[in-house]
Amino acid sequence: MVLFFFKTYIKIYNLSMPELPEVESIRRYIEKNILNRRILDIKLINKKSLRNSSEIELNNVVGQSFTNINRIAKHLILHTQDYYFIMHLRMEGKFIFFDTLQDAMNKTKSLHHILIIQTENKVLLFVDTRKFATIDFFKKDVSYSANPVLMKIGKEPFDLTGKELYVWLTSKRTNIKTALLDQSFISGLGNIYVDEVLFKSKIDPRRITNSITIEESNNIIKFSISILRKSIEMKGSSIRTYSPNDSETGGYQKYLNVYGRQGEECLICGNIIKKIKVAGRGTHICENCQK
DNA sequence: AGAATCTCTCGGCCGC
DNA sequence: TGCGGCCGAGAGATTC
Numbered sequence: 302m303v304l305f306f307f308k309t310y311i312k313i314y315n316l317s318m319p320e321l322p323e324v325e326s327i328r329r330y331i332e333k334n335i336l337n338r339r340i341l342d343i344k345l346i347n348k349k350s351l352r353n354s355s356e357i358e359l360n361n362v363v364g365q366s367f368t369n370i371n372r373i374a375k376h377l378i379l380h381t382q383d384y385y386f387i388m389h390l391r392m393e394g395k396f397i398f399f400d401t402l403q404d405a406m407n408k409t410k411s412l413h414h415i416l417i418i419q420t421e422n423k424v425l426l427f428v429d430t431r432k433f434a435t436i437d438f439f440k441k442d443v444s445y446s447a448n449p450v451l452m453k454i455g456k457e458p459f460d461l462t463g464k465e466l467y468v469w470l471t472s473k474r475t476n477i478k479t480a481l482l483d484q485s486f487i488s489g490l491g492n493i494y495v496d497e498v499l500f501k502s503k504i505d506p507r508r509i510t511n512s513i514t515i516e517e518s519n520n521i522i523k524f525s526i527s528i529l530r531k532s533i534e535m536k537g538s539s540i541r542t543y544s545p546n547d548s549e550t551g552g553y554q555k556y557l558n559v560y561g562r563q564g565e566e567c568l569i570c571g572n573i574i575k576k577i578k579v580a581g582r583g584t585h586i587c588e589n590c591q592k
Numbered sequence: 593a594g595a596a597t598c599t600c601t602c603g604g605c606c607g608c
Numbered sequence: 609t610g611c612g613g614c615c616g617a618g619a620g621a622t623t624c
Contacts, residue, residue, distance in 0.1 A: 318616075349601090375617085391617055393603095413603090431602045433617070453619095475596070484618075492616075580597090582616075598622070606614080 319390045321457065321489030322532035324375050326551065327396060331377070331425075332370040334398045338420035339366040340381065346414040347432055353449065354438035367420070373445075374454050374488035380441075387437040387450050388427065394434030397426045455486040458526050463519030470510040470518060477513060478506035478579045481521070490525060493538060493560045496585045498524045500559045505591045506579045531556065559585035 319327065340363055345356050365381035372378065379386040388394070394415070399405035405417070405424045415434050416427040427434065437450045445451050456465075469486055470477070481487060481495045490498065499506050501524040504517055513521075532538060537551035554561075558568055563576035563585055572589035 389617080391601095392615090429602090430604075431616090433602065435618090473595085479596095482617085594624100596622100596624070599620085601617100601619095602615105604615095606612105608611090608613105 318392050318491055318493065319375060319394070319537070320491035320494050321372075321375060321529055322494075322535075322553065323537035323551065324372055324377060324390065325533050326536040327390070328370055328372040328377055331379070331396055334423050335367045335418075335420050335425060336370060337366055337368070338422050340364065340418060340420055342417075342419040344417045345436075346416060347429075350415050350429075350432065350434055351436050351438065359438055373451060374457055374484060375491070376450070376454070383441050385439055385441065387439070387448075389435045391429065391431070391433035391435070393431050394427065394429040397428060399424045399426065453485055455484060455488045457489045458487060458522055458529060461487060461522055463515065463522045466522055467513070467515045467518035470513045473510040475510055476506065476579055477504060477508045477510055478582065478584060480510050482582070487525075489529065492582055492584075493557070494525070494528055494532070496560045497528055497558060500585075500587060500591060501528065503591055505588070506584050506586060507577075559587060561585070 343359055343362060345351055345359060348356065351359070362381050362384050365383060367379060367381060369380035370377070371380065375389060377386075377388045377390070379388065397405070397409065399408070400423065402417075402419060402424050405426055409426060409428060412426075412428040413430055413432055414426060415429050415432070416425075416436060418425040418427075427436070439448060466487065470480060473480060477499065478495055481490055481498065482492070496506070498521060502517060502520040504513070504521070532551075532553040535552035535556070538553040538557070559574050562574045565574055566572070567574055567587040567590060570587065570589045572587050574585055574587055577584050577586060
């Protein structure tokens, strides 16, 4: 019974790739648990995940407290008085909170630990089964605009106009799917939401960017915003913050039109949804609706 | 020079 | 049951 439950959980969990709505949900979850709490200890477990800093520098945050928890696109930013962490969950990174360190260690033996932060009320575990997650650590005298990680991130769909997108797209000759996954211009969309946005916009993901019209660019922005907003409201797709004490489940997967629905009927026209490859990425499409 | 494409990371999962 | 191939975000390397 326990094994069955575990296997079921893993299956759902693997669908989850934190994109903007999932990261926003996690941001709120972290805020709820550690905002204004003092850091008592910090321990880096996976040394390779730390970039732009040394392990020794990390210890400087001990005694400081979390003053702000921000999000930029898919990046989480944890501020203290004098430092900030930029964390990226990649595909399977997650945060789990426990009341005690002993409890945390006992209940997460099978997980790969990235970082452990003890605060005065909670123990924060940053874990990632695939060890892809990254941590960048900076002193506050490195501003956002000069930050080597953040300066590479483009605008979120909320801050872009269809015209701006159109100008960029017409200057390129790649396919629209690859373009929308390029975080350096439009950030926050990942594989799930790009497929959903292109379905709503009735655009074939294989289309070359300079064939996209201004009307289609407007639709891409419009639907990116509405889909991301709705997903944030539903706390993202599938499970993205697992905790034995406080598990939270996203509800947006109920609204997915094409992602993960290969072999099923299109909800608009009844055509069978296909899963194809576009630039090496699994891509879901209704070839009748998307031209 | 600038843009596009390839390669690599990792461990669970899937199909043979 | 064992094993090779696949998956995927994003950085860095390489090619065009």
